[in-house]
Each structure stands twice: as structure tokens, then as C-alpha cells.
Amino acid sequence: MNLFRSEAHVDRWLGGRLPGATLPVMKLSELAHSWWDDRLSPQWTPHARDHNQAILQRLGLVDRFWQLGK
Amino acid sequence: MTPDDVKLRNDTYQLFVDLGRAPSAGEVSAATTSTPSEVLDGWQRLHLEHALVLNRSGSEIRMANPFSAVPTAYRVRTGGRWWYANCAWDAFGICAALHSDGRIEASCPDCGDPLAVTVRDGRPDVTSLVFHCLVPAAQWWEDIVFT
Numbered sequence: 001m002n003l004f005r006s007e008a009h010v011d012r013w014l015g016g017r018l019p020g021a022t023l024p025v026m027k028l029s030e031l032a033h034s035w036w037d038d039r040l041s042p043q044w045t046p047h048a049r050d051h052n053q054a055i056l057q058r059l060g061l062v063d064r065f066w067q068l069g070k
Numbered sequence: 071m072t073p074d075d076v077k078l079r080n081d082t083y084q085l086f087v088d089l090g091r092a093p094s095a096g097e098v099s100a101a102t103t104s105t106p107s108e109v110l111d112g113w114q115r116l117h118l119e120h121a122l123v124l125n126r127s128g129s130e131i132r133m134a135n136p137f138s139a140v141p142t143a144y145r146v147r148t149g150g151r152w153w154y155a156n157c158a159w160d161a162f163g164i165c166a167a168l169h170s171d172g173r174i175e176a177s178c179p180d181c182g183d184p185l186a187v188t189v190r191d192g193r194p195d196v197t198s199l200v201f202h203c204l205v206p207a208a209q210w211w212e213d214i215v216f217t
Contacts, residue, residue: 001157001203001217002179003144003187009180010202020204025187025194028201032162033192036136039167040087044080046071046121056207069208 078112092131092139136163148172
């Protein structure tokens with residue numbers, strides 16, 4: 001899960017490998033803040049899979065690539 | 071996950087932040103009512119639940135996501151300290167978890183040029199960068215260090 005200068009740099013880095021998913025850095029920041037916001041809360045409890053999937057869905061990450069494992 | 075394991079996980083994370091690095095089992099033991107052996111047994115259960123990641127020998131923390139216990143290519147300056155993140159996602163996650171602004175430093179894996187992003191109120195100051203996730207979500211935990 002890496003940060004690149006641009007999509008052209010991603011393509012060059014892949015070098016013919018199948019691409020995964022590419023997001024703008026603004027979207028990544030939204031995702032990270034939704035995903036990790038509660039990690040240091042003294043009231044933290046484990047996220048259920050559905051909870052995490054809902055975070056992805058809320059950000060429009062709905063295609064098969066973003067379907068979490070069981 | 072049992073309430074005792076949730077408490078162990080939360081105590082471990084709190085100590086990670088207090089120390090600015092991954093705590094040892096002995097340090098967690100000293101801060102709680104558990105013995106070092108009980109801490110290690112609990113960490114093993116938390117590892118299996120993906121609540122933290124242990125090293126290969128199972129004796130030390132490798133990841134308390136979003137924090138990395140070992141140096142990585144993603145450094146984050148926030149709260150007066152430098153932290154290592156496991157990946158780009160986790161670098162932003164450290165600012166999120168600490169509820170603080172920060173500065174992320176990394177380098178482009180393609181060209182090696184340095185990248186620096188300031189995060190203020192949850193928003194990066196550079197919008198031209200892109201994030202690439204190679205592994206589909208369903209496979210993230212097959213090899214979380216590679217992911």
C-alpha cells in the first residue's frame with residue numbers, strides 16, 4: 001500500500017503486473033481517518049467485518065477489489 | 071475476543087503511544103496485573119484475531135496497526151515524535167488515531183523522489199499524489215506484512 005507521485009509512476013512501478021486499486025491521496029486520507037479514528041480509544045472494541053465494509057462503501061469503494069475477506 | 075483480551079489490546083496500544091515504540095511483554099506486564107507469560111499468550115490470541123501482529127517468533131509486536139514496531143519507508147511526525155507506519159494508509163492512520171495534525175515523509179516507490187505531506191484537520195496539503203493498493207481486500211491478511 002504505497003504512495004506515488006502520480007498514476008504514471010504507478011504504471012511504471014507495476015511493470016506489467018496486474019494493477020490493484022488506485023485512489024487520490026485525498027480519498028486515502030478520508031479512508032484512513034474513518035478506519036483508524038477509534039484505535040486509541042479506551043472504549044475500543046473490535047470492528048466487525050460489516051462495520052469495516054460499511055466504511056469502504058461509504059467512500060464509494062464498492063467494487064470486488066474492496067470486498068473484505070470473511 | 072474476550073473482554074480481558076480487549077483490555078490487554080487497549081493497554082498494549084496505550085503503552086505503545088506512551089513509550090513511542092512497541093512495548094515488550096515485560097513492560098505490559100509491569101503496567102498491568104498480567105504476568106509476562108499471560109501477556110504473550112494474550113498477544114498470540116490477538117494476533118490470530120488480527121488485532122495486532124507479532125513477529126515470526128511470536129515474542130514481540132511487529133505491528134500495532136497503524137503503528138509499526140520496526141523502521142519502514144513511511145515516517146510520520148506528530149505529537150512531538152516520529153513514528154513509523156506500516157504503509158501509506160497507516161501513515162494517515164497515525165494522524166487519525168492520535169487525532170492530531172502531522173507530517174508524512176516517504177519516497178515514491180517508482181522514482182525514489184522524496185514525498186512529504188502535511189495533514190491538517192484530516193486533509194493532506196498535497197492533492198497530486200496517488201495511493202496504490204496492490205492486494206485485493208479479501209487477501210490482505212494472507213500476508214499482512216507484504217500487503
